[in-house]
Amino acid sequence: MSKSVTYDRINKIYDAKGKNPVHALKDVSFTINPGELFCLLGPSGCGKTTLLRATAGLEDITSGKMYYGDVDISTIPPYRRNIGMVFQSFALYPHMTIFENVAYGLRVRKVDNETVKKKVTEVMELVGLQEELKRNPSPTGLSGGQQQRVAIARALVYDPDVLLLDEPLANLDAKLRRYMRAEIRRIQKATDVTTIFVTHDQEEAMAVGDRLAVLRKGVVEQIGTSDDLYSYPENAFVSNFIGKMNFFESTVTDVGDDSITVNPATTDFQVQIPITRCHVNPSKGDHVLLGGRPEQLSVSKEHTPDSVKGRVRIIQHLGSFIRYEVEMDERVSPVTFEIDMDFLDKNIRESDDVYVSMKKERISLFSPEGREI
Ligand SMILES: Nc1ncnc2c1ncn2[C@@H]1O[C@H](COP(=O)(O)OP(=O)(O)OP(=O)(O)O)[C@@H](O)[C@H]1O
Ligand SMILES: [Mg+2]
Structure with a gap:
């Protein structure tokens, strides 16, 4: 039976x-569901x-409680937590065969030989290394991706909670990384073991996880599915960490019951944002950020009354879409905009002046607080 993990x-x-205390985790509270890939x-x-490391018991916590299911494990030592762990450097034992590497956790649990053979064979099949097991080389005789599979097999063999x-994929090349993402999902779903996957790569997290928690400076900023975080980011930091968000520095000109109206810097037009897309509670005159994802903005040579002037720096053909990197007036945005169009406008060349428009039915409003990654 899979177990939930709760942080309180x-x-x-x-x-x-x-002299130099580091507050690495701040009031972290959430629950990972049984069988979830988080x-x-x-x-x-x-x-x-x-x-x-705190979940594994390898790091003491300063305060708070941690549960597996409804059992408080906060003070239980690591060797009694029944945890499987895979680190960034796979740390396989080079002097042992891959069979013995995988069997290790069973050997220390004094499991009989016959069960060891059965369990190792099963788990190596699960990770797709049945052929390699027949050869049974030392880990140095395997590719990076295969070694990674051995590390996962070794962590799974004793049915961890x-x-x-x-x-886990940090040492692999880009192509193998993408392949292993899907493999990790397949293996995790086949075993149904509650899994926590750490990465600083947002694309990887979105591809792998059932749900994600975005942390910043020890604080959980938001938890949700990839779609929740991409489509409904709660603040400027999450919006620009999960995918790209272009921000127009703006000033609030009116606060209504159902909408907030803002004026983007350097322009003389107003944008009205429905309250459902306002992730900030500002007063008139406040500085706010109008946020548009690359696909929620467009570039054109034509000036319209509600477009903002910029200059194209780079045009990239990225297969199914064209990315325009557009430099804005410093007062609009100190960083370059990324704007994705699904067609190539032959009139627009690098270094050209252009006009940036927003798809008003999609853009959102954020507080400028804590936007830096
Ligand atoms: N043993 C330690 N002693 C003091 N400070 C530490 C120690 N380990 C980590 N820290 C600090 O705690 C904070 C969190 O570190 P942690 O290793 O958890 O970050 P991380 O999110 O895993 O980062 P990365 O993506 O670089 O691996 C950092 O500011 C780090 O410098
Ligand atoms: Mg780390």
């Missing part, structure tokens, strides 16, 4: 009594590994 107000302060996502240093994966 977890705090972790490294070097709490020293991704922890966030920029470097946001606390992903700390939370994973929870599987923890810390950047």
